[in-house]
Amino acid sequence: MRWRFVFSEMMIGFRRNLSMTVATILTIWIALTGLGAAWLMHQQTNATKDYWFGKIQISVFLTKDVTQPERDAIRSQLQSLPQVDQVYYESKQEAWIHFKEQFKSVPQLVKNTDPSALPESYRVKLKDPKKFQIVASAVQDMPGVDQVAAEAQALKKIFRLLGGLQNVMLIVAAAVLLASVLLIFNNVRLAAFSRRRETGIMRLVGASDVYIQAPFILEITTAAFIGGVLASAAMFAIKALIVDHGLKSAFGGILTYIGWDAVWGTIPYLLLAGVLIAAVTAFGTLQRYLRV
Amino acid sequence: MIRFESVTKLYPSSARPALDGVTVDIEKGEFVFLVGQSGSGKSTFLRLVLKEEKPSRGQIWVAGKELSRLSHWKVPALRRQIGTVFQDFRLLPNKTVRENVAFALEVIGKPRHTIAQVVPEVLDLVGLAGKEDRMPDELSGGEQQRVAVARAFVNRPMILLADEPTGNLDPSTSVGIMRLLDRINRTGTTVVMATHDSHIVDSMRRRVIELEGGKVTRDQSRGVYGYAR
Numbered sequence: 317m318r319w320r321f322v323f324s325e326m327m328i329g330f331r332r333n334l335s336m337t338v339a340t341i342l343t344i345w346i347a348l349t350g351l352g353a354a355w356l357m358h359q360q361t362n363a364t365k366d367y368w369f370g371k372i373q374i375s376v377f378l379t380k381d382v383t384q385p386e387r388d389a390i391r392s393q394l395q396s397l398p399q400v401d402q403v404y405y406e407s408k409q410e411a412w413i414h415f416k417e418q419f420k421s422v423p424q425l426v427k428n429t430d431p432s433a434l435p436e437s438y439r440v441k442l443k444d445p446k447k448f449q450i451v452a453s454a455v456q457d458m459p460g461v462d463q464v465a466a467e468a469q470a471l472k473k474i475f476r477l478l479g480g481l482q483n484v485m486l487i488v489a490a491a492v493l494l495a496s497v498l499l500i501f502n503n504v505r506l507a508a509f510s511r512r513r514e515t516g517i518m519r520l521v522g523a524s525d526v527y528i529q530a531p532f533i534l535e536i537t538t539a540a541f542i543g544g545v546l547a548s549a550a551m552f553a554i555k556a557l558i559v560d561h562g563l564k565s566a567f568g569g570i571l572t573y574i575g576w577d578a579v580w581g582t583i584p585y586l587l588l589a590g591v592l593i594a595a596v597t598a599f600g601t602l603q604r605y606l607r608v
Numbered sequence: 609m610i611r612f613e614s615v616t617k618l619y620p621s622s623a624r625p626a627l628d629g630v631t632v633d634i635e636k637g638e639f640v641f642l643v644g645q646s647g648s649g650k651s652t653f654l655r656l657v658l659k660e661e662k663p664s665r666g667q668i669w670v671a672g673k674e675l676s677r678l679s680h681w682k683v684p685a686l687r688r689q690i691g692t693v694f695q696d697f698r699l700l701p702n703k704t705v706r707e708n709v710a711f712a713l714e715v716i717g718k719p720r721h722t723i724a725q726v727v728p729e730v731l732d733l734v735g736l737a738g739k740e741d742r743m744p745d746e747l748s749g750g751e752q753q754r755v756a757v758a759r760a761f762v763n764r765p766m767i768l769l770a771d772e773p774t775g776n777l778d779p780s781t782s783v784g785i786m787r788l789l790d791r792i793n794r795t796g797t798t799v800v801m802a803t804h805d806s807h808i809v810d811s812m813r814r815r816v817i818e819l820e821g822g823k824v825t826r827d828q829s830r831g832v833y834g835y836a837r
Contacts, residue, residue, distance in 0.1 A: 321714045514700060521713035521763065522688035525681070
């Protein structure tokens with residue numbers, strides 16, 4: 317294989333179809349950005365779920381004047397439910413310790429809070445976090461129960477938001493991906509047509525399929541690779557702007573956030589996806605429009 | 609070198625066969641004229657030798673290989689043993705004379721030093737020494753055809769196919785091209801030339817195979833273009 321020759325043929329092709337190549341780079345960029353963003357959203361949702369579902373899902377706060385028989389009745393009611401995995405008791409003192417821990421960044425709040433104002437509670441871990449409604453309704457009207465807080469409910473909104481964002485990204489990505497496949501198809505067909513004189517002679521003098529097709533495939537996969545690099549840059553922008561800036565300021569410390577490692581992790585897949593889509597489409601097009 | 613055995617070629621668009629039971633045997637080193645009117649099957653004959661088409665019936669041997677048993681990926685190797693020249697030259701307009709000839713070697717992966725050595729030799733052989741850096745549109749028709757012959761011959765093929773190589777040239781230029789083909793034939797290369805040109809056929813006195821409606825109507829060593837013409 318004389319790579320210098322193949323490479324120079326590829327560069328001739330690049331110059332010849334410059335506008336089409338730029339269009340290919342741009343659509344691949346947008347398509348892969350959509351795919352990558354959807355993947356990041358998915359990971360963000362999982363990170364949040366892992367964080368939350370590993371912890372207490374329901375808090376049953378007790379009234380200030382709760383009696384010992386009432387406490388026992390609530391505990392045994394909770395423990396009798398099949399959806400419940402474990403029940404922890406949190407006294408007023410423990411509640412104060414956790415409160416101080418949670419708000420240590422806001423000393424003013426800790427200072428102004430009366431330790432006795434914090435209620436004692438049962439912290440309930442569920443076998444299936446989605447079944448919190450059944451457990452909540454089973455205990456919320458019992459004497460001694462002040463209120464049942466299902467934190468999972470608040471999280472549902474976040475999950476819905478992330479899920480929605482993810483679906484929008486996927487739809488956009490699918491549409492643009494289809495557009496880029498069609499564009500590559502046209503681009504390669506056009507290139508094959510404009511170079512039919514060269515390829516005709518190549519076939520005639522006995523050039524192998526690889527030699528004839530390599531410049532076309534290299535040309536389009538290089539364009540796709542550039543699109544993949546641009547999409548990778550977009551991943552960093554999404555992490556910085558949407559995750560760190562948008563989500564963190566909206567939801568603060570109640571979520572865990574994907575780190576830069578998740579961003580780095582998507583990049584090889586984006587580059588690979590771009591190159592594979594381009595190579596497969598180009599190869600398929602050439603089988604049809606560049607018969608040997 | 610080339611053997612056709614009861615070869616019939618039908619194109620889907622036509623009810624009449626392009627070749628109809630053709631049996632021909634061309635020996636190594638022969639010079640053969642393929643004559644006949646347009647549509648008589650000359651071009652189909654050449655395309656079958658190159659395996660650009662498959663015969664509908666019958667068998668074809670080229671350089672000792674039966675073509676229907678030659679797998680797809682071995683076709684390039686077959687074509688490297690065959691040089692081809694056309695009426696319309698088929699040069700690359702944006703490459704110089706030297707680059708046009710070198711292209712045929714580059715695309716089959718020949719090393720640079722071989723190309724640098726072989727290309728000037730073949731350009732000298734076809735009489736284009738000193739015109740290596742011209743573009744095709746700066747050359748006369750005869751010179752362009754010489755470039756095409758150089759490109760067809762640069763890899764020293766065993767067979768040279770020429771499809772109306774003098775069809776676009778005036779008679780005196782045609783004589784020059786025929787001399788060149790004759791010289792190539794003397795190196796041992798089998799030459800098969802499809803032509804309309806009766807003067808050339810009559811003056812060369814080589815083997816003549818005449819096709820009419822896809823059938824061989826005459827196969828004559830040291831023949832002329834036609835009896836009644």
